[in-house]
Amino acid sequence: MNGRFTRLAETDRPTVNIIVDGQPVQAMVGDTLMVAMLSSGASLRSAEFGPEKRAGFCLMGACQDCWVWTADGGRLRACSTPVENGQQISTSQPEVTWPNHG
Amino acid sequence: MAEPRVIIVGAGPAGVRAAEVLVASGVRPVVIDEGRRDGGQIYRRQPEGFTRGYDSLYGTEADRALSLHETFDGLKDKIDYRPDTLVWNISQGRVWTNANGRVDDLEYDALLLCTGATDRVMPVKGWQYAGVFSLGASQVALKSQAVSIGRRVVFMGSGPLLYLVASQYVKAGANVVAVLDTAPFFARIKALPKLLAEPGVLWNGIMLTRMLQKSGVRLMTGVKPREILGDPETGVSSLQFEAGGKIHEIACDAVAMGHHLRPETQLADLARCAFRFDSVTRQWLPVVDADGRSSVDGVYLAGDGARILGARSAEASGQLAAMTLLSDMGVAASDRWALRQAVANYARFATGLAEAFPWPHEQIADLADDVVLCRCEGVTVGEMRRVDASEANRAKAFNRVGMGRCQGRYCGLAGAEVLAAARDLPIEAIGRLRGQAPVKPISVGVAEDEA
Ligand SMILES: Cc1cc2nc3c(=O)[nH]c(=O)nc-3n(C[C@H](O)[C@H](O)[C@H](O)COP(=O)(O)OP(=O)(O)OC[C@H]3O[C@@H](n4cnc5c(N)ncnc54)[C@H](O)[C@@H]3O)c2cc1C
Ligand code: FES
Numbered sequence: 001m002n003g004r005f006t007r008l009a010e011t012d013r014p015t016v017n018i019i020v021d022g023q024p025v026q027a028m029v030g031d032t033l034m035v036a037m038l039s040s041g042a043s044l045r046s047a048e049f050g051p052e053k054r055a056g057f058c059l060m061g062a063c064q065d066c067w068v069w070t071a072d073g074g075r076l077r078a079c080s081t082p083v084e085n086g087q088q089i090s091t092s093q094p095e096v097t098w099p100n101h102g
Numbered sequence: 103m104a105e106p107r108v109i110i111v112g113a114g115p116a117g118v119r120a121a122e123v124l125v126a127s128g129v130r131p132v133v134i135d136e137g138r139r140d141g142g143q144i145y146r147r148q149p150e151g152f153t154r155g156y157d158s159l160y161g162t163e164a165d166r167a168l169s170l171h172e173t174f175d176g177l178k179d180k181i182d183y184r185p186d187t188l189v190w191n192i193s194q195g196r197v198w199t200n201a202n203g204r205v206d207d208l209e210y211d212a213l214l215l216c217t218g219a220t221d222r223v224m225p226v227k228g229w230q231y232a233g234v235f236s237l238g239a240s241q242v243a244l245k246s247q248a249v250s251i252g253r254r255v256v257f258m259g260s261g262p263l264l265y266l267v268a269s270q271y272v273k274a275g276a277n278v279v280a281v282l283d284t285a286p287f288f289a290r291i292k293a294l295p296k297l298l299a300e301p302g303v304l305w306n307g308i309m310l311t312r313m314l315q316k317s318g319v320r321l322m323t324g325v326k327p328r329e330i331l332g333d334p335e336t337g338v339s340s341l342q343f344e345a346g347g348k349i350h351e352i353a354c355d356a357v358a359m360g361h362h363l364r365p366e367t368q369l370a371d372l373a374r375c376a377f378r379f380d381s382v383t384r385q386w387l388p389v390v391d392a393d394g395r396s397s398v399d400g401v402y403l404a405g406d407g408a409r410i411l412g413a414r415s416a417e418a419s420g421q422l423a424a425m426t427l428l429s430d431m432g433v434a435a436s437d438r439w440a441l442r443q444a445v446a447n448y449a450r451f452a453t454g455l456a457e458a459f460p461w462p463h464e465q466i467a468d469l470a471d472d473v474v475l476c477r478c479e480g481v482t483v484g485e486m487r488r489v490d491a492s493e494a495n496r497a498k499a500f501n502r503v504g505m506g507r508c509q510g511r512y513c514g515l516a517g518a519e520v521l522a523a524a525r526d527l528p529i530e531a532i533g534r535l536r537g538q539a540p541v542k543p544i545s546v547g548v549a550e551d552e553a
Binding site: 004005006007008009010011013029030031032035039042043047048049050051052053054055056057058059060061062063064065067079080082 | 136138143148149150151152153154158220221230231232233234235236238239242243244247248249250251252253274275276332334335336337355356366474477478479480507508511512542543
């Protein structure tokens, strides 16, 4: 399938480019990461406790179903994170160990 | 007396109107909101650079939205506004915040919680598939991002928001294939006397339904959902339900589901406010008096975070609670009679709505064992029935329902219904999931540093 989300208005914004799992994805300034990813793809990540792909649920920062990761292992909530040009996103948690703080 | 330190959590209609009242009496409150912009849920502002007008974003409520936004813009240099900041704990007379990993704690003399609501949802077989969203989510997608959640969208659940969001989708040019209401039509007729408490709002609702009918959207009442069918890889493909004694199936790639709302009460819980069981909505609500006081001295509650009474009531109850706070602190006395009356009238209307669009608890009690109850960790209805416990927090310790990513926001109420029916207990006997800090997951390191 193409994108899960369809754009209904506000389509003359400047574009930005991000990389999702190594693939280029075009988005628009003002998009959340979630809208950027679901306007060209069907899902955000794999479920940890089931076979299915996930695409978020609440869009208001309450369910945490929309977590994706930056290249260095940082966790982002896709529904409330604005897209940034050149962002590198991974849909699965990279094998990075968290630095011990302190 | 030194100027009182007042903290407001939430910059929706309740929080903004409360801040306005405080500023008018010379108090400079701290206003904290997790969102990047003010407005809260209904008056959510689109990102900078978007150009849709107020009419297209807020419809019949455009004037109220504009007034609220202008009020807040005018207050910004008279308050200590902290956007993009989560309140993740309240303890020892302090509010604990996290702004992009930066932790802070603030002492207060008075705290006003205006934390709003999230969707109340009923589990349906297959609701874990990609493409199933909460009803509120479908509205956020449209309002703040100008997208539709799919190419063929079904709205399923009950409550006024179901029809409102469906009509907003139609107006914005999205393809709405059906609006499926679990409530029987006669419930609306029975609730009419109470709904007449707010004739204007009732009229708006009737006009919405007519608009949907005219647009050719399939509207059905008395629906019993059976299954959202789909594929683990590509997500939702259709929806099966019963209505009028027949089984129906509708092809779709998105489902927006919601049964009205539930208040966000975790912070009130952490502030040790007492709760009471509300039999009309079958929810536990923080105890709040007619003036907005909680059971704890110095802690006040307003808006949908205290009780779901809607946006207009949120403005009134925010003003009311702020006036009460000022008078309790000896700063300024005012006549609160009219606001009290207004909130009481909204409460009558809200009872009518709860009766017209009831939470289908019998349907939830009837769900099959293999239906996923907790979307976060894939715990099923059957696992809840078999748990060796009859109380919500004990059940959670065994089966983790309420412990996953959403911390019980989307499974807690349905889980309690399943357990109550399985044990043949009244729903209030199951108790409520206690709020825990952090109220939302925060970046690694923060919680540990501060523990
Ligand atoms: C998604 C959604 C859509 C809605 N749409 C409509 C609609 O179209 N029409 C309608 O009449 N009603 C709608 N409602 C009902 C709506 O809740 C009320 O009408 C109104 O917004 C309530 O105002 P409020 O000030 O009580 O809360 P809200 O407007 O919800 O504001 C609460 C604010 O508190 C903030 N907050 C909460 N917890 C924290 C925390 N821990 N830390 C920091 N900040 C926090 C939130 O970010 C939010 O901005 C909607 C509700 C939801 C959930
Ligand atoms: S979709 Fe629920 S937190 Fe992002």
